[in-house]
Amino acid sequence: MHDEDFCCAVCLDFFIEPCIIKCGHSFCHLCIESHLNITEKCPLCRAFPGNPIKNRQLESLTMSYISFRNLSTSYYERMKSNRKKLVLQQKALLIIYTELSDKPGQSTELHNLVKNVQDEELKSEIRRQVRQQVGIGLEHIGDLEGDTVTIRLKSSSSK
Structure with missing residues (x-):
């Protein structure tokens, strides 16, 4: 496993509340919501995304990886900040x-x-x-x- 496997293509950081869209790409909840306020296309493939759906399995895997790497403190601070921004x-x-x-x-x-x-x-x-x-x-x-x-x-x- 590598850091990139758990990173959002928009913010280039670990997924925070990952969501999956119709084309199969996943992004942080804040990242995809912010992007969809500007354009109605996937940031990666430009397909129509539909409504983002929380990807609980990816969230669980990301949290496990974050814990394994001992990055929990900074990750939770970023999560708190993202929720406030959203x-x-x-x-x-x-x-x-x-x-x-x-x-x-x-x-x-x-x-x-x-x-x-x-x-x-x-x-x-x-x-x-x-x-x-x-x-x-x-x-x-x-x-x-x-x-x-x-x-x-x-x-x-x-x-």
Whole structure:
């Protein structure tokens, strides 16, 4: 066995909560979810991935290998960090798309999305997700680096 056998092709590190997709490739849960927020293709073979499914057998094998190599402490810290990132990402996307879907055909400024959010990490993630989603599910007017950028759901005619 080699380290590469237990590594994600996206982050190039040991699998954290591995998921398998339709084409048979496996990735960390956070890695594939983040990738699928940008494109709907497998990062390796470009096939349509379907919904990621937790790969419990690969998770168990990875955990055994991590334990065997005495890497458990750093692995669990990374796992904790990944879970936090995934939750932040999901909350940010929920805030963005809930706000915009409540106003079909209308737009909003980025500062309206973050003004009632108290958590600075979540504010930062909302800004990051808006930049990532432009061209995929969002359109924008103005500078993406500023809070005064206006965003709206991407219209079906501009796809």
